[in-house]
Amino acid sequence: xxxxxxxxxxxxxxxxxxxxxxxxxxxxxxxxxxxxxxxxxxxxxxxxxxxxxxxxxxxxxxxxxxxxxxxxxxxxxxxxxxxxxxxxxxxxxxxxxxxxxxxxxxxxxxxxxxxxxxxxxxxxxxxxxxxxxxxxxxxxxxxxxx
Numbered sequence: 250x251x252x253x254x255x256x257x258x259x260x261x262x263x264x265x266x267x268x269x270x271x272x273x274x275x276x277x278x279x280x281x282x283x284x285x286x287x288x289x290x291x292x293x294x295x296x297x298x299x300x301x302x303x304x305x306x307x308x309x310x311x312x313x314x315x316x317x318x319x320x321x322x323x324x325x326x327x328x329x330x331x332x333x334x335x336x337x338x339x340x341x342x343x344x345x346x347x348x349x350x351x352x353x354x355x356x357x358x359x360x361x362x363x364x365x366x367x368x369x370x371x372x373x374x375x376x377x378x379x380x381x382x383x384x385x386x387x388x389x390x391x392x393x394x395x
Contacts, residue, residue, distance in 0.1 A: 260368050267366045267390060271339050271347055276301050277391040278364070278372050284385030285313040298388065299362065299374065306353050306362070307331045314382030318358075328376060328384070330355045342366075366390065 270276035280297040284290045293311065300307040310328035336352040342365055349364040358380045365373040374386040 263370045264368050266392070267347055267368075267370070270390065271349055271366065274301055274303055274337065278374065278388050279391050280310060280374065280386045280388035282387040283311060283313060284387070286382040286384065287315060288313050297386075298391070301334075301337075301351070304334055304337075305331065306334050306351060308355075308362070310376065310384070310386060312381070312384060314384065316381040318380045327355065327358065327378075327381065328360075335359075 278299045279295075280299070281293050281295070282290065283293055291313075297310055299310065308328050308330055310326060312326045312328050316327070332353050332355055334351050334353050336350070338350045340348050340350075342348045345368050347366045349366070351362040351364070353360050353362065358378055361377040363375045363377065367373075370390045372388050372390055374388070376384045376386070
């Protein structure tokens with residue numbers, strides 16, 4: 250969905266796609282870049298992302314950083330799970346685009362996923378937790394059939 254240079258018509262088309270996806274609570278983000286809080290940013294292998302469908306979130310994201318609580322018996326990323334969302338809110342972003350905030354509980358941990366959709370289809374995502382370092386990600390909105 251992303252493009253380097255876009256015309257006003259293309260930007261309007263992307264904005265309409267984002268608005269519909271956010272309103273319908275049906276979108277899939279392909280993540281290709283991670284911004285850990287205490288480490289250098291890094292590119293990611295293909296396959297990571299987040300899916301919102303109705304009242305559910307499917308998260309498949311890596312975690313790099315410090316956990317402030319021991320996770321016994323958990324051998325994968327704490328951001329790899331499927332769960333029902335506790336809260337979902339949408340508001341316009343300051344410089345165009347759309348901001349979506351999702352609250353969810355994964356086991357004992359409350360997570361907040363903050364999506365910032367650009368008018369070009371690019372997405373910035375911050376995952377915030379009181380239990381571990383915050384993580385930032387970048388990617389793009391995947392269109393149906395991608």
